[in-house]
Amino acid sequence: MSKKLGVLIVGGGWVSSQHVAAFKNNPHTEIVGICGVPLCNAQKCATTAGLDVPCFDNYEQALKMPGVDIVSIGTPQEFHAQQTIDAARAGKHILIEKPVAQTPSELRAMQEAVHAARVKTVAGFVLRWNPLFQHIKKLSAEGAFGALYRVETDYQSYQSDWWGGYTTGRTKERGGSAMLVAGCHAVDALRWFAGAGEFEAAIPVEVFAYSGGKRLGKTEQYNPYTGDWHDGLPLEYPGLEMILVKFSNGVLGRVCVDFECIQSYAFPVRIFGDRGTVKDHQILCPQKSKEWQTLTDIGPESSDVKHHPFQAEINHLVDCILTDNESHCNLDDAVLTHNIIFAAQTCYRTGMPVQL
Numbered sequence: 001m002s003k004k005l006g007v008l009i010v011g012g013g014w015v016s017s018q019h020v021a022a023f024k025n026n027p028h029t030e031i032v033g034i035c036g037v038p039l040c041n042a043q044k045c046a047t048t049a050g051l052d053v054p055c056f057d058n059y060e061q062a063l064k065m066p067g068v069d070i071v072s073i074g075t076p077q078e079f080h081a082q083q084t085i086d087a088a089r090a091g092k093h094i095l096i097e098k099p100v101a102q103t104p105s106e107l108r109a110m111q112e113a114v115h116a117a118r119v120k121t122v123a124g125f126v127l128r129w130n131p132l133f134q135h136i137k138k139l140s141a142e143g144a145f146g147a148l149y150r151v152e153t154d155y156q157s158y159q160s161d162w163w164g165g166y167t168t169g170r171t172k173e174r175g176g177s178a179m180l181v182a183g184c185h186a187v188d189a190l191r192w193f194a195g196a197g198e199f200e201a202a203i204p205v206e207v208f209a210y211s212g213g214k215r216l217g218k219t220e221q222y223n224p225y226t227g228d229w230h231d232g233l234p235l236e237y238p239g240l241e242m243i244l245v246k247f248s249n250g251v252l253g254r255v256c257v258d259f260e261c262i263q264s265y266a267f268p269v270r271i272f273g274d275r276g277t278v279k280d281h282q283i284l285c286p287q288k289s290k291e292w293q294t295l296t297d298i299g300p301e302s303s304d305v306k307h308h309p310f311q312a313e314i315n316h317l318v319d320c321i322l323t324d325n326e327s328h329c330n331l332d333d334a335v336l337t338h339n340i341i342f343a344a345q346t347c348y349r350t351g352m353p354v355q356l
């Protein structure tokens with residue numbers, strides 16, 4: 001291929017630092033511009049990465065720059081929907097960070113724009129490329145655990161002002177809910193592991209959920225990394241959500257987000273099939289061995305973006321563009337993950353299960 005795909009980085013903060021590193025490293029892409037508000041954040045992102053490229057604080061102008069093929073959206077979540085719609089209308093392929101939208105109507109508008117433009121999308125559910133997850137998915141698809149019937153995933157992390165995104169992420173208006181702002185990774189993992197194929201996420205058909213916890217509105221907060229308790233801004237939504245999901249293939253799922261647990265980040269995974277069991281790195285497949293085996297792959301041990309497999313995710317987006325293939329993690333698929341989160345919010349209001 002002669003010409004590289006041009007990439008416009010949008011955001012320029014924490015997650016964008018990893019988008020930048022991965023696009024720089026991909027042999028088929030080159031970063032041609034960075035857009036950030038305020039402009040100094042885009043400029044800082046360029047300087048840190050050693051990139052001499054134009055910086056913008058006007059997204060419309062940045063999209064008009066010649067040579068942009070891919071837009072990599074790493075802005076705060078309330079901007080993702082409109083920025084996706086604008087990028088699609090400009091004919092660009094798009095990496096959309098999670099959560100991709102704040103409401104079901106935003107999801108519909110994004111799908112309409114992306115379908116009309118026929119551009120490729122990948123949503124930021126980067127754990128699909130985690131080495132342990134990939135190994136488990138491969139074993140599962142080969143039948144190592146038999147027919148799956150139950151999956152459980154958790155996002156456990158005491159989110160307080162140690163987290164750079166806490167000031168906005170803790171609010172109902174901008175963060176939305178614990179499940180939307182961070183737990184969406186666990187919802188996506190639930191669908192991913194409930195799907196039978198190696199590159200297949202299960203389709204949710206019914207949802208029931210409770211929210212709870214003790215932190216809502218309280219100013220006292222904990223820092224799991226220093227062990228310190230202090231006063232700070234409160235969570236505006238419940239710190240605990242538990243969702244039950246029925247999938248179209250008959251698998252039952254339970255996903256939980258917990259911003260109240262007195263511990264740092266953990267991402268437990270449980271998978272049960274009629275021939276085997278997975279508990280994080282431990283697998284039991286009695287047809288092969290009566291003992292639990294340990295998988296040694298890197299798991300979801302950290303929430304630090306430096307630990308996440310953005311290179312593999314971004315290589316996948318580039319492959320999809322070059323080979324004209326749809327991603328298993330495209331916008332349409334991400335909508336199914338977000339539908340579970342929004343259905344749970346309906347349950348909290350009505351106390352009734354929601355059919356999807």
Ligand SMILES: NC(=O)c1ccc[n+]([C@@H]2O[C@H](COP(=O)([O-])OP(=O)(O)OC[C@H]3O[C@@H](n4cnc5c(N)ncnc54)[C@H](O)[C@@H]3O)[C@@H](O)[C@H]2O)c1
Nearest residue numbers: 011012013014015036037038041074075076077097098124
């Ligand atoms: N996939 C993952 O594992 C992962 C990890 C971290 C963050 N994220 C997601 O990435 C997004 C950004 O998070 P972050 O931690 O990088 O935040 P951040 O605050 O570090 O960076 C956001 C950047 O966006 C810029 N910005 C704000 N408004 C803008 C606008 N209207 N147009 C252009 N730029 C604008 C800011 O200047 C800032 O540099 C969030 O949605 C977050 O959930 C995903």
